[in-house]
Amino acid sequence: MWFPRLASNRVLRGCPSEAPFALIHKEANAERLYCLNDAAHSLGLYRGMNLADARALCPDLRSRPARPDLDARFLDVLRRWAMRYCPWVGREGADGLVLDVTGSAHLWGGEAAMLEDMRAVMARTGVALRLGVGATRGAAWARAHYGEDADLAQLPVAALRIGAETVTALQRLGLRSIGAVQGAARAPLARRFGPELLLRLDQAMGAVPEPITPEAEPPQYATRMTLPEPIGLVADVMGVTQRLLEPLCAKLRAQHMGARRLLLTLRRVDQASQQVDLRLAAPMRDTARILPLFQRGIDTIEAGFGIDMIRLEAVLVEPLAVQQIGHVDHGNDRLNDLITRIGTRIGLENIQRFQPADSHIPEHSFLIVPAAHSPSASGWHAPRPRPITLFPPEPIMAKGAEPPARFRWRRMSFSTGRAVGPERIAPEWWFENPAWASGLRDYWKVDTREGRRLWLFYTPQSPGWYVHGEFA
Structure with a gap:
C-alpha cells in the first residue's frame, strides 16, 4: 500500500478543498513544497519546489505548515486498519505499508476482491491509494509505485528502491529497466555501485528474503474484573478498585511509567455504564496514593440494581524514573495529591502557579502556568526583592x-x-x-x-x- 498524498490527504480530510493546496516545510533556509493535492500537481507543481516559485505559477495556492509527526500518527492508524486483511503489517517508509497476505486472501474471495475492498474503503475516506502485489516485498513496492499490472522486468531501474544517483548512472550506461540490470554482468556492477544494487535486485527477484516485521503494539495499561454478584456499596467498589490498582501499578512500575489519567468504568446489571475520570497532577504508580483520590468520584456513582463489572485503564501515561525510597522529602507528593483533590472539583487546568521567567522587566519576570503540568520553582530566588x-x-x-x-x-x-x-x-x-x-x-x-x-x-x-x- 502506497499513499502518495498521505500528508495532504490527512489535512484535507478535515477541511476539504478543491483549490490547489500544498504543505510546506523549511529546508536549507528556504520554504519548499512537502506534499501536494491533485489540483496543485496538475498545475505543474512538484514536491521539493521552492514556495516562491510555486506561488509565481499558482497565485491561488493554499498552504499550511507540514507536520511529519502527525503524518506518522496517521500512518499508524492506517496500519492498524490494514490488520483487518492480515496480521502481518509493517511500515514501508514514511508513506507506505507492506502486508504479507499469504493465507489471508481467500477470506476475501481472492486477491482481486481484497484489493477492490481496499480501494473502496480508501476512496470513501478521501485517501489516495496505490496498490502493488508481488511474490516479494520489492516486487510489490515496484508495482505500487510504477505500475500495478506491469511486468517486473519492464519497470524502470528506480523501481529497485535505489538512490537517485545510482539510477542516473545506470541510465547513462544504457541500463534503463530491471530486466537490463538483471541481464548485465554482476561483477562489474558490484565493483562500480557496491553491494546495495545487487542486494535490491536479488530482493525484488526473490533470491534474498526480505521479511516483514510488524509494528509492536503499545502496551495496554488496563485491568478488569467481572463480579459473580452485583455490588452497590461504596466500600465494595473501593475494594474492587484497590484490587484492580495493584496489578496496574505493578505493570507501570515494571516499565518505569506513571499514570497521569485513570478511567474507571463501572457497568451495571442493566448494561448502563458510568465512569470516574481521575486526572493526576503528576505521574503516579503508588496504589496507596491513588486509591483515596477515587473516593469523591465513586461517591457520586448511581449503582442502580448493582454493578457487575469494573474496568480500570490508564489512558495517559508518562515515563517515571525510579526514585530513592529512603531519606526523601515527600513534600512534592503531598502537594501533587492536594492539587489532584482540588482538581477533581474545579478542574486541573484552573489550578495555576507562578513560574520565574528569564527577564529583568518586572511585568515579564514571571509566568502563570497550570500547576499540574509544570514543576515547582523551588530553590529560585530573585536577585532583588520584588513587591507582592x-x-x-x-x-x-x-x-x-x-x-x-x-x-x-x-x-x-x-x-x-x-x-x-x-x-x-x-x-x-x-x-x-x-x-x-x-x-x-x-x-x-x-x-x-x-x-x-x-x-x-x-x-x-x-x-x-x-x-x-x-x-x-
Whole structure:
C-alpha cells in the first residue's frame, strides 16, 4: 500500500478543498513544497519546489505548515486498519505499508476482491491509494509505485528502491529497466555501485528474503474484573478498585511509567455504564496514593440494581524514573495529591502557579502556568526583592531624582521614612513593549511612615515619578 498524498490527504480530510493546496516545510533556509493535492500537481507543481516559485505559477495556492509527526500518527492508524486483511503489517517508509497476505486472501474471495475492498474503503475516506502485489516485498513496492499490472522486468531501474544517483548512472550506461540490470554482468556492477544494487535486485527477484516485521503494539495499561454478584456499596467498589490498582501499578512500575489519567468504568446489571475520570497532577504508580483520590468520584456513582463489572485503564501515561525510597522529602507528593483533590472539583487546568521567567522587566519576570503540568520553582530566588502586588504605573507629583519626602497617591498623603535604591532597569530593546517605550527606570523601595511599603520608579529621560507596586 502506497499513499502518495498521505500528508495532504490527512489535512484535507478535515477541511476539504478543491483549490490547489500544498504543505510546506523549511529546508536549507528556504520554504519548499512537502506534499501536494491533485489540483496543485496538475498545475505543474512538484514536491521539493521552492514556495516562491510555486506561488509565481499558482497565485491561488493554499498552504499550511507540514507536520511529519502527525503524518506518522496517521500512518499508524492506517496500519492498524490494514490488520483487518492480515496480521502481518509493517511500515514501508514514511508513506507506505507492506502486508504479507499469504493465507489471508481467500477470506476475501481472492486477491482481486481484497484489493477492490481496499480501494473502496480508501476512496470513501478521501485517501489516495496505490496498490502493488508481488511474490516479494520489492516486487510489490515496484508495482505500487510504477505500475500495478506491469511486468517486473519492464519497470524502470528506480523501481529497485535505489538512490537517485545510482539510477542516473545506470541510465547513462544504457541500463534503463530491471530486466537490463538483471541481464548485465554482476561483477562489474558490484565493483562500480557496491553491494546495495545487487542486494535490491536479488530482493525484488526473490533470491534474498526480505521479511516483514510488524509494528509492536503499545502496551495496554488496563485491568478488569467481572463480579459473580452485583455490588452497590461504596466500600465494595473501593475494594474492587484497590484490587484492580495493584496489578496496574505493578505493570507501570515494571516499565518505569506513571499514570497521569485513570478511567474507571463501572457497568451495571442493566448494561448502563458510568465512569470516574481521575486526572493526576503528576505521574503516579503508588496504589496507596491513588486509591483515596477515587473516593469523591465513586461517591457520586448511581449503582442502580448493582454493578457487575469494573474496568480500570490508564489512558495517559508518562515515563517515571525510579526514585530513592529512603531519606526523601515527600513534600512534592503531598502537594501533587492536594492539587489532584482540588482538581477533581474545579478542574486541573484552573489550578495555576507562578513560574520565574528569564527577564529583568518586572511585568515579564514571571509566568502563570497550570500547576499540574509544570514543576515547582523551588530553590529560585530573585536577585532583588520584588513587591507582592504589581499594577500599572500610577503617576505622583514629585520633582528631582531622589525619592520625595512627601507625596500623594490614591488621594492619600504619605511621608517617606526610608528609601532603598536606586535599581536601574533598562528596557528590552529586542521586544516591542509600549509600556517601556519611555526608556530607563530607576526603582526605589520606599517605606512610608504611614506603614505602606511602595515600589516607586523615576524616569530620568522624561522626569517623572510613578508607583508600580506594593510590598507586603
